[in-house]
Amino acid sequence: MEKLLNDLKKSSKYLQKIGQKNRVNLILEISNQIKKNIKNIIEANLIDLQNAKSLSQAMQNRLKFDENTINLLCKSLEDIANLKEVIGVINDGWEAKSGIKIQKISIPIGNICAIYESRPNVTAEVAALCIKSANGCVLKGGKEARNTNSAIMQSINQAYETLNLPKSVLFLDIDRSEVEKLIKMDEYLDLIVPRGGENLVKFVSQNATVPVLKHDKGVCHIYVDKSADLSKAINICVNAKCSRPSACNAAETVLIHQSIVNEFLPLLKAGLDKFDVEIFGCQKVANILPCTLANEASWDREYLDFKLNLKIVENLEEAMEHINLHSSGHSEAIISEDYSSCEQFLSLVDSACVYANASTRFSDGGEFGFGAEVGISTNKLHARGPVGLKELTTYKYIIRGNGEIR
Known part of the structure; x- marks a missing residue:
């Protein structure tokens, strides 16, 4: 797992280098591949639904992924692709009394890990949001959606291969003991978003050493x-x-x-x-x-x-x-x-x-005009509510001088 995360850290840096146009093309190609693969995705989902008979009706509803849902997902991906650029944006700028010129510029957070249950659409939507914002993406879906997520990931991987780009989305099919290791890997991960039941959110929040953005329950x-x-x-x-x-x-x-x-x-x-x-x-x-x-x-x-x-x-x-x-x-x-x-x-x-x-x-990323959301944060820092592209960025200061010393 460490090697995979280390490789992801390297390839995600490439997302910034290729520029907005290529990132947009990658997201649109993912949408295109999902449309091509729609039959296989639906068949995989039917297997998951058959295996999920013992789950609550709410979980089964979240898991269901039919043709209409897939078409809505592709529309969501296209909306994300067409959102304005959020990387390299000059948020502020000024000249200090020393004469140095300072700019505050948006940059990716780094490698973002989403841990979620059911909802196969999250696999593609979080991947797209991370690609658009030039972040590396680690996905840990629930075992109840294993077949559907695998079929979606085939489409995502095919998009990378079609455009000959290094993969910046990693899907991990790991058990709970490995998840506990994953959420402590500060060296490779910069943010974790647990998205699911109360027990999942509590487990990640209490055990992670990587910063956590909670998508908690909705009372x-x-x-x-x-x-x-x-x-x-x-x-x-x-x-x-x-x-x-x-x-x-x-x-x-x-x-x-x-x-x-x-x-x-x-x-x-x-x-x-x-x-x-x-x-x-x-x-x-x-x-x-x-x-x-x-x-x-x-x-x-x-x-x-x-x-x-x-x-x-x-x-x-x-x-x-x-x-x-x-x-x-x-x-x-x-x-x-x-x-x-x-x-x-x-x-x-x-x-x-x-x-x-x-x-x-x-309260939804699509309804707010964000295309989709990584989650709906109940934190107060650093993001709150539907977490879209802007919330997947941080910033740095770029300072230009002409020989000034202090």
């Missing part, structure tokens, strides 16, 4: 304010829970202002019933409609399923207090027609993505 909230447009609120709540419940940006708790519950709750339940959503409610909710009584652990749970917490709150302040106590720092939303309430919520809720009158499901 996302929606607060329906007393001034909310109820029709708008129902559409947003149902979308945030039901459009893709296995996604980390799906809502897990809806908080409702006490003054609107009698009118709003029956309407919300009718919308959720269309998707057979199981409701976990506080005692006040349970007094109004049939549901499972929520316990303290319910408020911290990422269901990734057609399950939803409902809680009645006295006011905006109580809603924000609940969110800041139980949120994972991912995405939260307020539904309100009151400008002051919206601004207060946007300002004081401490999460990566905070919405007014829109679904939390927009």
Whole structure:
């Protein structure tokens, strides 16, 4: 493994030398090879799905990779290829009192390692983001997607061979003991992004010596304010829970202002019933409609399923207090027609993505115009929210002088 990582470190340097045009062509060729290989990729995915019958429905949904999903992936790769250059950008420049001229210029982070579960699209999207930003890329996918990832990697490798370029993407099919070694290889890796279940993120965060950018669980909230447009609120709540419940940006708790519950709750339940959503409610909710009584652990749970917490709150302040106590720092939303309430919520809720009158499901690199994301960071440093190209760069200072000494 060390030799592979050492070779990757050398070849990734070449990405900067070949320039933006060649990096763009490489990403487009990967998309082209995936399209050519679509039949083999689907067949490989069917094998993985057959082997995944014992996994949760959420994991199986994330694993599924059909023709439509592959076409969306290729569109995502093409979007990444066409994004503006982020390497060699002059972010700032000035002349110091000594006369030396200083520029702050963006550069790649180095070698980035993504460790992830299910979601075969991550294999190609992270590879493309790293190529575009001239970073080396190490991928460690989950065993449940082994066949699909292998088929995608065949397309990626074929793209490198077609363009006669040294490979800057390395896929590692290794076990947990080797992962523990991998995340301590500071000499070869500059950043690790764990993207998966809570146990995976915790394991990497607690054991890595390489810097970690956490894509943690998504315990996302929606607060329906007393001034909310109820029709708008129902559409947003149902979308945030039901459009893709296995996604980390799906809502897990809806908080409702006490003054609107009698009118709003029956309407919300009718919308959720269309998707057979199981409701976990506080005692006040349970007094109004049939549901499972929520316990303290319910408020911290990422269901990734057609399950939803409902809680009645006295006011905006109580809603924000609940969110800041139980949120994972991912995405939260307020539904309100009151400008002051919206601004207060946007300002004081401490999460990566905070919405007014829109679904939390927009927390996504593609929706943000990034093409895709390496992950959705719940860190505060160095990146937060959907991690796109810009967040895969750092900077250095270039100083030009004319014989100045100090």
